[in-house]
Amino acid sequence: MIIQVQNLVKRYGDVVAVDHLSFQVERGELFGLLGPNGAGKTTTIRVIMDILQPDEGSVAVLDRPPGQAKDRVGYLPEERGLYRNLKVLDTLVYLAELKGVPRSTARERAASLLERIRLEEWAGRKVRDLSQGMQQRLQFVASLVHDPEVIFLDEPFQGLDPVNAERLKDFVAELHEAGKTIILSTHQMNRVEALCDRILLISKGQAVLYGPLAEIKQQYAPNTVRIRAPQVPTDLPGVTDVELDDGAFNLTLTEGSSPQEVLRALLERGVEVQAFEVAPVPLEEIFVAVVSGEEE
Amino acid sequence: MDWHRIWVVARHEYLTNVRRAGFIIMTASIPLLGILVLMVGTFFSGQARQLGEFFERQFEVGEKAIGVVDESGYFSPILPAYRGDFILYENETEAEAALKSEQVSRVLLIGEDYLETGRVTVVSLGSGFDVAVVGDSSTVRAFFVDHLLADQVDATLRERAADPLDAEPRVISSGGEAQGEGPWGFVFTFVVPYILAIFLVITIFTSSGYLLQSVAEEKESRVVEIVVSSVRPMELMAGKVAGLGALGLTQVLIWLISAAAFSGGAVALLAIVGAVTIPIRVLIFGMVYYVLGYTLYAILMASVGALGATMQESQQLAGVFSFFAAIPYMLSGLLFASPNALLPRVLSFFPLTAPTMMLLRLPLAEVPWVDVAGSIVALLISIPAALWMGAKLFRVGLLIYGKRPTLKEIWGILRG
Numbered sequence: 001m002i003i004q005v006q007n008l009v010k011r012y013g014d015v016v017a018v019d020h021l022s023f024q025v026e027r028g029e030l031f032g033l034l035g036p037n038g039a040g041k042t043t044t045i046r047v048i049m050d051i052l053q054p055d056e057g058s059v060a061v062l063d064r065p066p067g068q069a070k071d072r073v074g075y076l077p078e079e080r081g082l083y084r085n086l087k088v089l090d091t092l093v094y095l096a097e098l099k100g101v102p103r104s105t106a107r108e109r110a111a112s113l114l115e116r117i118r119l120e121e122w123a124g125r126k127v128r129d130l131s132q133g134m135q136q137r138l139q140f141v142a143s144l145v146h147d148p149e150v151i152f153l154d155e156p157f158q159g160l161d162p163v164n165a166e167r168l169k170d171f172v173a174e175l176h177e178a179g180k181t182i183i184l185s186t187h188q189m190n191r192v193e194a195l196c197d198r199i200l201l202i203s204k205g206q207a208v209l210y211g212p213l214a215e216i217k218q219q220y221a222p223n224t225v226r227i228r229a230p231q232v233p234t235d236l237p238g239v240t241d242v243e244l245d246d247g248a249f250n251l252t253l254t255e256g257s258s259p260q261e262v263l264r265a266l267l268e269r270g271v272e273v274q275a276f277e278v279a280p281v282p283l284e285e286i287f288v289a290v291v292s293g294e295e296e
Numbered sequence: 297m298d299w300h301r302i303w304v305v306a307r308h309e310y311l312t313n314v315r316r317a318g319f320i321i322m323t324a325s326i327p328l329l330g331i332l333v334l335m336v337g338t339f340f341s342g343q344a345r346q347l348g349e350f351f352e353r354q355f356e357v358g359e360k361a362i363g364v365v366d367e368s369g370y371f372s373p374i375l376p377a378y379r380g381d382f383i384l385y386e387n388e389t390e391a392e393a394a395l396k397s398e399q400v401s402r403v404l405l406i407g408e409d410y411l412e413t414g415r416v417t418v419v420s421l422g423s424g425f426d427v428a429v430v431g432d433s434s435t436v437r438a439f440f441v442d443h444l445l446a447d448q449v450d451a452t453l454r455e456r457a458a459d460p461l462d463a464e465p466r467v468i469s470s471g472g473e474a475q476g477e478g479p480w481g482f483v484f485t486f487v488v489p490y491i492l493a494i495f496l497v498i499t500i501f502t503s504s505g506y507l508l509q510s511v512a513e514e515k516e517s518r519v520v521e522i523v524v525s526s527v528r529p530m531e532l533m534a535g536k537v538a539g540l541g542a543l544g545l546t547q548v549l550i551w552l553i554s555a556a557a558f559s560g561g562a563v564a565l566l567a568i569v570g571a572v573t574i575p576i577r578v579l580i581f582g583m584v585y586y587v588l589g590y591t592l593y594a595i596l597m598a599s600v601g602a603l604g605a606t607m608q609e610s611q612q613l614a615g616v617f618s619f620f621a622a623i624p625y626m627l628s629g630l631l632f633a634s635p636n637a638l639l640p641r642v643l644s645f646f647p648l649t650a651p652t653m654m655l656l657r658l659p660l661a662e663v664p665w666v667d668v669a670g671s672i673v674a675l676l677i678s679i680p681a682a683l684w685m686g687a688k689l690f691r692v693g694l695l696i697y698g699k700r701p702t703l704k705e706i707w708g709i710l711r712g
Binding site (some may be wrong): 013035046049050051052067071072073075077079080081082083084086094095097098099101142143 | 300301304306312358513516517518519520523524525526527528680695708
């Protein structure tokens with residue numbers, strides 16, 4: 001277990017930011033931490049990073065209290081910035097040294113990461129001379145310079161142009177393949193769908209959805225299949241309604257019947273099926289439905 | 297506490313701030329001033345001498361002789377030693393004629409009743425200022441004493457009577473040890489330590505000012521969240537306090553070395569002679585107050601720096617502390633006159649004014665031991681208290697972006 005959060009409670013005065021939250025992150029996972037603004041995501045991350053102390057509950061990172069695992073965890077905060085008057089290379093070296101990396105190793109790693117994000121020619125320049133996009137790339141590698149086992153990325157795509165966002169997505173996927181455990185917190189559901197294995201959706205500090213992404217999507221899939229065929233019988237078992245929509249048939253299934261059974265029945269009846277699909281439900285819709293349901 | 301991390305932070309703070317333009321200018325100002333004085337001294341040495349002589353002339357009776365009209369009989373004839381400087385005239389008319397024709401610079405009219413009244417009329421072409429100069433002139437005094445005692449005492453005694461004392465300051469502490477002799481002793485005992493104290497105080501405030509700036513900058517640029525995810529706020533604070541403290545010491549050291557180098561030996565002796573003439577008490581306690589004062593102010597500045605939303609706001613908040621620190625300066629006049637007056641003593645027990653006050657008082661007088669002990673105890677108590685409050689404010693303040701916490705919120709942080 002890489003991260004274990006149990007019954008975590010964090011209050012700011014009278015406001016309960018995190019309310020009895022429990023979840024786990026497994027080794028090598030790309031875990032999505034989702035939720036609307038003010039749901040308590042950043043507070044949860046800050047407690048795991050030992051920046052804030054929990055009021056109740058327990059947190060373990062790499063089987064240790066959070067304060068003892070800092071050197072093995074990387075963090076790209078949502079509120080981020082760099083030393084504007086420091087040189088690019090020196091910035092990375094300093095941040096790596098703060099994580100306990102020896103100076104010479106830090107220099108080597110910083111140089112290779114700068115090469116990876118194509119900023120090696122800027123190593124000797126001050127951070128303030130970099131463009132916005134360059135600074136964002138630098139911030140990202142600053143969270144990796146000590147070669148952490150676990151990486152927290154809080155809204156990493158925020159403010160990136162489409163090209164840089166795509167590059168970052170590839171970089172994250174690469175890190176995942178290399179065996180790093182990544183916790184991704186973002187509002188961009190398409191990124192979560194493309195990258196994450198499991199997700200935790202929190203609202204008002206509480207977990208509202210938690211588990212493998214595929215299962216959650218399955219759970220929220222509407223009971224509808226879409227079939228392209230010359231004709232579809234209306235008396236199929238497990239089907240309550242058939243309607244023609246834009247040259248294809250939408251079949252509404254009874255509760256408990258599976259799309260596979262419907263397909264089998266169609267083939268048994270000799271229907272010439274040209275296309276068959278279980279209508280996918282975007283994560284975005286699940287998010288909106290669950291969160292607005294919570295708010296009501 | 298992770299000492300390695302504190303060292304990393306301290307080194308980073310030292311190396312980034314030592315390159316700041318503000319620090320370099322401030323540190324270079326003293327050596328540059330030294331160079332300037334040397335250059336002015338070299339190029340204008342001739343003129344300087346003339347200027348000096350001009351001023352000197354204003355306070356002496358001058359090269360011209362002084363006319364004397366003696367009705368008392370004590371000054372006739374004029375003793376051989378004074379014949380060049382003083383010329384005897386028969387009457388007032390003759391003397392005034394000599395004055396008008398500039399044969400003499402002034403005329404002294406000594407009446408018959410001189411011995412009883414001591415009254416002498418000074419006639420001159422200039423202002424009333426001349427009268428005062430004549431009265432204070434050692435030559436004129438010697439002329440009078442010598443003539444009055446001419447036949448009665450021997451020459452050495454006459455000479456001594458004309459110039460009865462040559463005062464040299466020597467201050468002895470209650471313990472009986474001498475604190476330097478002669479005019480240089482005075483300089484080393486009071487002036488040098490006082491200036492040194494002022495420099496130390498300046499350094500305390502420049503370094504803790506850098507600390508404020510450093511914290512506020514990290515907060516404003518948002519880099520702080522990455523930093524506190526790597527080091528504990530206490531470690532960050534300790535590293536900054538240590539690094540910028542070392543920066544302050546560097547500044548003091550550069551000033552001392554350059555002062556020694558540029559003063560052509562006079563202050564170069566400070567290191568050697570200074571050790572003897574600056575009382576050990578002043579040296580040791582000076583360092584104690586320097587360290588304690590810097591630590592207290594650094595912690596306060598770090599906390600305040602963490603509270604402001606922007607650098608400007610943090611600096612405004614810090615203004616409160618700078619005001620307290622400035623109070624002892626405002627009392628400089630009082631301090632010189634009576635360093636152990638009630639007000640300086642009271643302010644020595646108040647933690648925010650204690651370091652400055654004691655640094656300034658120490659060289660000026662024998663400060664009562666109760667004040668030394670009291671102020672050190674006050675600082676030793678307030679430093680952990682400030683650290684406790686500061687660490688809480690620092691930890692929470694650092695992560696409150698975009699707004700300054702209200703007093704109610706600050707109170708909540710301290711209680712929580």
